[in-house]
Amino acid sequence: xxxxxxxxxxxxxxxxxxxxxxxxxxxxxxxxxxxxxxxxxxxxxxxxxxxxxxxxxxxxxxxxxxxxxxxxxxxxxxxxxxxxxxxxxxxxxxxxxxxxxxxxxxxxxxxxxxxxxxxxxxxxxxxxxxxxxxxxxxxxxxxxxxxxxxxxxxxxxxxxxxxxxxxxxxxxxxxxxxxxxxxxxxxxxxxxxxxxxxxxxxxxxxxxxxxxxxxxxxxxxxxxxxxxxxxxxxxxxxxxxxxxxxxxxxxxxxxxxxxxxxxxxxxxxxxxxxxxxxxxxxxxxxxxxxxxxxxxxxxxxxxxxxxxxxxxxxxxxxxxxxxxxxxxxxxxxxxxxxxxxxxxxxxxxxxxxxxxxxxxxxxxxxxxx
Amino acid sequence: xxxxxxxxxxxxxxxxxxxxxxxxxxxxxxxxxxxxxxxxxxxxxxxxxxxxxxxxxxxxxxxxxxxxxxxxxxxxxxxxxxxxxxxxxxxxxxxxxxxxxxxxxxxxxxxxxxxxxxxxxxxxxxxxxxxxxxxxxxxxxxxxxxxxxxxxxxxxxxxxxxxxxxxxxxxxxxxxxxxxxxxxxxxxxxxxxxxxxxxxxxxxxxxxxxxxxxxxxxxxxxxxxxxxxxxxxxxxxxxxxxxxxxxxxxxxxxxxxxxxxxxxxxxxxxxxxxxxxxxxxxxxxxxxxxxxxxxxxxxxxxxxxxxxxxxxxxxxxxx
Numbered sequence: 276x277x278x279x280x281x282x283x284x285x286x287x288x289x290x291x292x293x294x295x296x297x298x299x300x301x302x303x304x305x306x307x308x309x310x311x312x313x314x315x316x317x318x319x320x321x322x323x324x325x326x327x328x329x330x331x332x333x334x335x336x337x338x339x340x341x342x343x344x345x346x347x348x349x350x351x352x353x354x355x356x357x358x359x360x361x362x363x364x365x366x367x368x369x370x371x372x373x374x375x376x377x378x379x380x381x382x383x384x385x386x387x388x389x390x391x392x393x394x395x396x397x398x399x400x401x402x403x404x405x406x407x408x409x410x411x412x413x414x415x416x417x418x419x420x421x422x423x424x425x426x427x428x429x430x431x432x433x434x435x436x437x438x439x440x441x442x443x444x445x446x447x448x449x450x451x452x453x454x455x456x457x458x459x460x461x462x463x464x465x466x467x468x469x470x471x472x473x474x475x476x477x478x479x480x481x482x483x484x485x486x487x488x489x490x491x492x493x494x495x496x497x498x499x500x501x502x503x504x505x506x507x508x509x510x511x512x513x514x515x516x517x518x519x520x521x522x523x524x525x526x527x528x529x530x531x532x533x534x535x536x537x538x539x540x541x542x543x544x545x546x547x548x549x550x551x552x553x554x555x556x557x558x559x560x561x562x563x564x565x566x567x568x569x570x571x572x573x574x575x576x577x578x579x580x581x582x583x584x585x586x587x588x589x590x591x592x593x594x595x596x597x598x599x600x601x602x603x604x605x606x607x608x609x610x611x612x613x614x615x616x617x618x619x620x621x622x623x624x625x626x627x628x629x630x631x632x633x634x635x636x637x638x639x640x641x642x643x644x
Numbered sequence: 645x646x647x648x649x650x651x652x653x654x655x656x657x658x659x660x661x662x663x664x665x666x667x668x669x670x671x672x673x674x675x676x677x678x679x680x681x682x683x684x685x686x687x688x689x690x691x692x693x694x695x696x697x698x699x700x701x702x703x704x705x706x707x708x709x710x711x712x713x714x715x716x717x718x719x720x721x722x723x724x725x726x727x728x729x730x731x732x733x734x735x736x737x738x739x740x741x742x743x744x745x746x747x748x749x750x751x752x753x754x755x756x757x758x759x760x761x762x763x764x765x766x767x768x769x770x771x772x773x774x775x776x777x778x779x780x781x782x783x784x785x786x787x788x789x790x791x792x793x794x795x796x797x798x799x800x801x802x803x804x805x806x807x808x809x810x811x812x813x814x815x816x817x818x819x820x821x822x823x824x825x826x827x828x829x830x831x832x833x834x835x836x837x838x839x840x841x842x843x844x845x846x847x848x849x850x851x852x853x854x855x856x857x858x859x860x861x862x863x864x865x866x867x868x869x870x871x872x873x874x875x876x877x878x879x880x881x882x883x884x885x886x887x888x889x890x891x892x893x894x895x896x897x898x899x900x901x902x903x904x905x906x907x908x909x910x911x912x913x914x915x916x917x918x919x920x921x922x923x924x925x926x927x928x929x930x931x932x933x934x935x936x937x938x939x940x941x942x943x944x945x946x947x948x949x950x951x952x953x954x955x956x957x958x959x960x961x962x963x
Contacts, residue, residue: 331866353872361869368867373860378882378958391870423958439868 276345277304278446278479279328284339284349286320286327286503293551297323297335299503302577305447310473310480312494312511314487314526316547320503321483325449329364330356344446362392365440365478369452371432375424381408381435382420388442407438411468430461437468444476451483466492487530491515496585499523502548502558505577509586519580519588521563557590565592565603645954652950656943663939664716664932668709671928678725678926699725712932721936722929724922731933734918739937741816742914745906746899748830749837754892756838757845758881764846765853766876776846784843792836792909799832814911833910837903841895848891852884859883889952897945901938 286298298320305311313321326332328341328348341348343364348356360366368374376384385404386397393400401420408416411434413427424432433453440448450469454462466489473480482493490497490511497514499507499522507520518524525543545562557563560570569591577589592599679696680687696702700711715722721731760780764773783791800811811832817825856862857880865879866872902916911917915934922930954961 326863329867331863357869357871359869360867366864366867368860368864370860374864376861376865376879376883378956380958387870388868391868425959436864 278307278344279305279481280340280342281324281328282340282342284324284327284341285337286323286332287336288334289336290551295550296553297503297550298327299553301339301498301500301503301505303498303505303508305479305481306495307446307479308473308477309495310482310493312482312484312490312497313500314484314490314497315500316485318502318547318550319500320550321500322451324500325451325481325483329360329366329449331360358392361388361445362443363445364447364449365443365445366449367433367436367440367451367453370456371429371436372424372456374436375432377424380421380423381427381439385420385435385439385442388439392443403442404438407442408435410472411435411438411441412464413438428461429457430465433457433461433465434468437465437472441472441476441478445478447479447481448473449481449483452485453482454486454489455484462489463492469493487526499526502553503550504558504574505587505589506559507586507588507590508577509583509588513581513583513586517581517586519586519592519594520559520590521565521592522559525562565599567591567602567605648950649947652947656940656947659943660936660939663935664713665709667932667935668705668712671926671931672705678928681926682725716936721933724930725927726925731929734930735915735933735937738913738915738918740818741912742900742902742907742916744816744819744826744830745833745837745903745912745914746896748827748834749841750892750896750899752834752838753841753845754888756842758849758888760842760846761849762853762876762881764850765857765880768854773850777850780843780846783839786840788836788840788905789909791840792833792906795832795836796909814909816912816914833906833912836909837899837906844891844895845888848888849884852887853880856880856884886953886956889956890949893945893949893952894942897942898938900941900945902934 281304282302284298284301285296288295288297301320301324303311303313313325315321323332323335327335327337328343330348330351330353337349339349343359346355346359348359351359375381379387382401382404385407386400389395389400389403390397395403404420405416408420413419413431413434419427424435427435437453448469453469454465457465469480470493472478480493482489484490494511496510497508498505499514499520501522506522507514507518509518514523515527518527522543525541528541529543531540543562548558548561554571556571556573557566557575560566563570575589575591577587580586580588580590580594582594592602679692679699679701683692683695693702700708703711712722719732721735723730724734757780760776764776767773796813800813803810812829815829817829819826853876857876861883862875862879865875900915902914902919904916904920906912907914907916908920915937918930919934921927922934
């Protein structure tokens with residue numbers, strides 16, 4: 276049994292403008308000691324989903340299950356959740372300056388965390404806090420526990436956050452964009468700290484990020500989210516080298532190539548959709564080069580692709596590259612071609628496309644050769 | 645920190661000096677006829693001149709001012725025109741009354757305002773929140789004199805008619821005469837003053853708490869699995885206190901100079917009532933004495949507020 280099994284998690288907020296479907300059926304597993312990366316643009320629901328699992332979302336309608344070591348956290352009693360948070364699930368956030376309380380010393384904040392869950396003396400907790408700070412690489416920890424967050428640099432603050440989140444040796448660490456607010460030079464150091472603590476304590480990590488570089492460094496498995504849904508789910512290598520979903524492809528294409536200067540980046544055209552009253556169909560269709568009629572009609576389920584049970588994608592496109600190219604050719608084919616031939620052509624290559632035509636304004640935009 | 649204090653004190657003294665100049669100037673710009681009033685209707689010009697001379701009013705203005713400052717520096721604020729009582733004695737008699745009134749009311753409005761504000765902020769847009777808002781706005785928009793008279797009417801007049809004398813009609817019983825009598829004479833004035841001010845603190849606390857509760861460090865506090873009450877008080881309220889303390893310092897400092905309306909309604913001979921009487925009688929030494937004290941209270945309150953920042957916020961403390 277996995278440490279955390281999330282099934283069909285849905286989170287909706289009622290706002291003045293309508294119901295915001297922030298998370299629309301999210302499922303994933305996190306194995307003990309492994310790292311799951313959740314990737315997606317801002318507003319894709321990745322933070323909301325994990326905060327909901329930890330019971331930190333307020334005023335939302337939540338359905339689905341999140342079994343953490345046998346306990347369903349969704350709809351669990353507040354007191355149960357409080358006991359799990361901090362003790363068994365540690366959390367770190369994007370901006371360590373605003374995430375640490377400005378009026379209390381870092382030692383006080385770590386001690387508070389320890390004493391909320393363990394019946395230990397202040398002195399013992401303080402001792403432990405100093406050990407933790409040493410562990411995350413803060414020099415002169417015994418004197419620095421009396422310092423306030425603003426007396427630390429950005430990278431050091433995030434180390435403090437990590438020390439605090441790991442203080443009680445949690446089974447799971449939820450790291451919500453832990454390096455986004457940091458200088459590039461300290462990002463790698465912070466990731467190193469996380470990794471070494473993970474090895475030491477055997478902690479599972481859910482790493483929320485939009486940085487595929489961080490994913491490549493850290494993740495065992497990757498979930499790609501878009502508009503509150505999972506687009507693709509795969510082990511790291513598979514995702515980078517045999518990805519299936521056009522959104523994943525777009526994310527990778529918009530990365531600067533390592534060391535290869537000069538070439539232009541390929542952005543994904545358009546912007547993520549509003550999460551209020553989403554139309555049926557694939558949420559990515561309006562920005563997808565490959566979108567065809569079926570994409571607008573029904574939302575594709577998350578399904579195994581490439582005959583690899585670990586690799587799932589929510590896309591109507593065929594598995595094989597050949598079929599995919601045919602599909603694209605069909606979409607960009609000259610207007611002179613009759614739709615009948617396209618249909619027969621695509622059917623011949625084993626796809627389920629019928630009567631493909633160019634649909635939607637974005638389908639023709641930015642099509643690559 | 646010491647340099648900061650010295651600078652603030654010097655600035656405060658400058659302000660006080662400017663205020664004496666202003667009050668002195670204003671008093672003599674306005675037509676005044678203290679000697680004439682003292683001498684009475686039938687007095688001959690000679691008598692009036694003699695009184696003028698005795699009070700020093702025939703001296704040139706600059707000389708009167710210098711005499712005043714010289715004496716003030718030696719702790720002598722002069723004597724009132726009518727009974728030749730030292731101004732310091734008059735202030736000394738009125739001050740405990742005003743202090744009793746203001747500090748008691750301040751504790752009530754602070755407690756009430758902060759408590760209601762925190763409840764409102766932790767249940768935003770709920771029925772409780774809206775009721776508390778309505779409650780505080782009701783008292784906020786009630787004029788002090790009306791609230792005072794209403795309290796007197798219901799809790800003194802009607803209650804006494806019904807045979808229960810719970811509260812006195814007004815006046816002051818010194819603290820030295822017993823805690824019960826002192827408090828009993830002050831309860832109605834306390835609530836009159838406090839209910840009007842509590843609204844400001846309810847709204848201020850609510851707004852400040854709502855801001856703070858949306859901060860990332862509150863999410864962190866919750867993610868640590870500490871109890872919600874502790875999250876709200878130790879993490880939330882602690883950070884939301886700064887604007888409340890500022891307002892509190894300004895209000896208390898301002899009110900120590902005299903609570904004119906409440907003191908008048910409840911016949912409390914505090915600084916406010918003394919000031920009104922002195923102004924009506926053009927009793928310059930008493931007016932200046934009270935204005936000076938009131939200004940000093942504001943200046944000191946502001947310095948205390950600045951010091952409170954340093955106590956509250958480590959980021960201020962260390963810079």
